Amino acid sequence: MKYIFCFVSIRITVDELGCRLILTHVKHQDILNQLLDALKIDDPSRTTNIAFALARLIEDENGKKTLINDCGERKFVNYET
Secondary structure, X not given: OHHHHHHHHHHHOOOHHHHHHHHHOOOHHHHHHHHXXXXXXXXXXXXXXXXXXXXXXXXXXXXXXXXXXXXXXXXXXXXXX
8 A cells, every 4th residue: 555655745846736736735754754764665666756757856945844844854864875
């Protein structure tokens, strides 16, 4: 069921209005965290689509701030080098 939710979220991000809908939704933090968690899937085509959706969501400053502030920088940045 989680993957169906991610697929729907990915489709919604194709449109700018869909991006705003996700970023302003009352449960946007849960939506963003589910998308970030789904990047761990061992399926290149799914992870590519999820990465595209996340990229669409952070195209503007508000999206970047929302993702960093509500999901935490450490959630999606690997500091191990």
